[in-house]
Amino acid sequence: MTITWEGAVQASRRKFGSLGQPVLMASGVLAGLIAVLAVIGPWIAPYDADATDVLAASQGPSAEHLFGTDSLGRDILSRALTGARLSLTAPALIVLISSVLGTGLAIFSAWHGGWVDRMVNRFLNVMFSVPGILVAVLASAVFGAGFWAPVIALGIVYMPYMARVVRSVALKERQRAYVESLQLAGMSSWRICVRHLAPNVLPIVVAQATYGLGAALADFAAVSFLGLGIQPPASEWGVMVSDGRSELLNGEFQQTFVAGTFIVVTVIVFNVLGAQLSTRSGGRR
Numbered sequence: 001m002t003i004t005w006e007g008a009v010q011a012s013r014r015k016f017g018s019l020g021q022p023v024l025m026a027s028g029v030l031a032g033l034i035a036v037l038a039v040i041g042p043w044i045a046p047y048d049a050d051a052t053d054v055l056a057a058s059q060g061p062s063a064e065h066l067f068g069t070d071s072l073g074r075d076i077l078s079r080a081l082t083g084a085r086l087s088l089t090a091p092a093l094i095v096l097i098s099s100v101l102g103t104g105l106a107i108f109s110a111w112h113g114g115w116v117d118r119m120v121n122r123f124l125n126v127m128f129s130v131p132g133i134l135v136a137v138l139a140s141a142v143f144g145a146g147f148w149a150p151v152i153a154l155g156i157v158y159m160p161y162m163a164r165v166v167r168s169v170a171l172k173e174r175q176r177a178y179v180e181s182l183q184l185a186g187m188s189s190w191r192i193c194v195r196h197l198a199p200n201v202l203p204i205v206v207a208q209a210t211y212g213l214g215a216a217l218a219d220f221a222a223v224s225f226l227g228l229g230i231q232p233p234a235s236e237w238g239v240m241v242s243d244g245r246s247e248l249l250n251g252e253f254q255q256t257f258v259a260g261t262f263i264v265v266t267v268i269v270f271n272v273l274g275a276q277l278s279t280r281s282g283g284r285r
Contacts, residue, residue, distance in 0.1 A: 023276055024276040028273055031273050034084070037081065038087070038089070039085065041085055042082045042085065045081040049074065049075070049079045049082035050233055053074075054073050056069050058073075070254075071246070071252070079235035079240060080235070080237070082235045083234070083236045086235070087220075087262070090147065090229075091213050093155065094220065095209045095213050095216055096155070096209075099162055102160065102162025102163035103166050103205055106162070106167035106170050107170050107197050107201070109167055111193055111197070124167075128164075132219050133222060135154070135156070135157050136149075136150040136229075137228055140223065145227065145228045146229070146230070150229050158215075162212070174197070179196070203277075207280075210274035211270070211271060211275060214266065214267035214270035214271040217266055217270070218263065220238065221236075223238070225242045226242075238263075240258070240259035241255075241256050
């Protein structure tokens with residue numbers, strides 16, 4: 001039996017696709033559980049996240065406090081569960097801002113083409129050289145530490161990553177026959193972009209947004225760790241890692257370890273899920 005090159009490629013795609021399906025399902029389930037945890041976390045926390053107990057300060061894991069307590073006697077598990085909502089809300093808003101701006105700019109660039117597309121491409125190249133953390137730090141320094149300054153700053157900085165990926169897909173869609181048919185039928189450019197181009201690039205937008213959520217979470221936690229994002233006593237994961245620095249000198253690593261583990265696991269899950277979605281959305285085109 002003769003095996004052609006095309007047959008071998010198709011067989012390998014089927015093989016790796018079947019291997020990737022369990023990874024996609026597992027990462028999707030874990031991402032869903034993390035999202036549910038962010039919603040119900042404050043309700044299932046065994047203690048009030050801000051309740052202090054100096055008599056129970058800096059205790060190790062026990063039956064009463066599964067992950068131990070911090071230097072103020074606050075239950076670490078309760079703070080991690082309560083902080084999940086805030087820790088994921090900020091990255092979700094960052095990704096939402098970057099997705100809306102990036103997708104709109106990409107479709108605008110792909111539709112007009114020519115010098116407009118070249119100018120947009122140069123603008124994106126310039127934006128790629130801007131470090132996100134630095135912009136978030138500068139925004140917090142100018143507008144004050146808190147929630148919105150780093151969220152908006154990181155949302156703008158993440159925009160070119162979304163725009164670059166969506167632009168390549170939108171350019172292909174722009175050249176398809178159905179676009180010319182709609183133009184000949186008298187449909188306006190705005191309606192074609194909103195009702196046809198945007199839905200057709202949505203799968204890659206979702207994949208890129210999912211992938212970017214993990215990076216946004218890590219960056220926002222880093223800003224909070226530096227003291228320029230969410231402020232104590234809020235139980236955000238980056239704040240918890242920052243609060244645990246002084247405890248490390250006394251050999252009390254539980255707060256930093258627990259919050260850091262939540263961050264790392266969440267970032268890995270969304271990165272893997274985004275990579276799987278990106279592979280499949282790219283493979284369909």
